Amino acid sequence: MGQLKCPMTITYKTSWTLKGDWSKLAQKDNVLQPEGDVTATEGDAVTLGCLYNSSSTSNYLYWYKQDGNNSPTFILSRFKIGTGETKDLFKERFSSTLDSTSRSVPLKIQKLQLSDSAVYYCALQPTVTGNTKTV
Numbered sequence: 001m002g003q004l005k006c007p008m009t010i011t012y013k014t015s016w017t018l019k020g021d022w023s024k025l026a027q028k029d030n031v032l033q034p035e036g037d038v039t040a041t042e043g044d045a046v047t048l049g050c051l052y053n054s055s056s057t058s059n060y061l062y063w064y065k066q067d068g069n070n071s072p073t074f075i076l077s078r079f080k081i082g083t084g085e086t087k088d089l090f091k092e093r094f095s096s097t098l099d100s101t102s103r104s105v106p107l108k109i110q111k112l113q114l115s116d117s118a119v120y121y122c123a124l125q126p127t128v129t130g131n132t133k134t135v
Contacts, residue, residue: 028055031124040112048107050122060084060125061098061105067118075120078105 032051040046052061059080064072077084078098086094093110109116 029053029124031061031122033122042112042114044112045108045110046112048109048120048122050105050107052103052105052122052124054103054124059098059100062121062123062125063094063096063105063107064121064123065090065118066121067115072121075107 030053032053034049048063050061050063052059057080060077061079062077063075065075066072073089074087075090075094076086076096078096080098080100084098094107095110096105096107098105105122107120107122
């Protein structure tokens with residue numbers, strides 16, 4: 001018998017806005033996530049895109065997952081210098097590499113599970129987020 005496949009929709013939305021003294025910095029530093037819907041099937045792999053612009057030479061980028069009305073959960077961080085870290089809960093199926101040449105830090109999720117359905121935020125330190133992606 002074949003496997004049961006459950007489709008999931010990935011949606012990009014506009015995300016958080018900047019507050020406080022970061023407004024001047026935001027003119028140069030930002031992250032961009034494409035808008036639109038993507039449908040994926042349980043067991044598939046997806047890559048969530050994130051491009052960034054930064055006036056800094058030492059970039060710190062982060063991915064967060066927010067499901068339901070819960071607070072965002074840290075997934076991983078990637079740095080221009082060094083590798084960053086990945087939270088234990090996500091180490092097996094979530095990965096990312098910061099490419100300073102293309103200014104990208106895509107999030108790859110392997111073997112999708114229904115519990116992966118959430119809003120995903122890409123953030124640049126200081127916290128600047130672009131559009132979000134819902135899985």
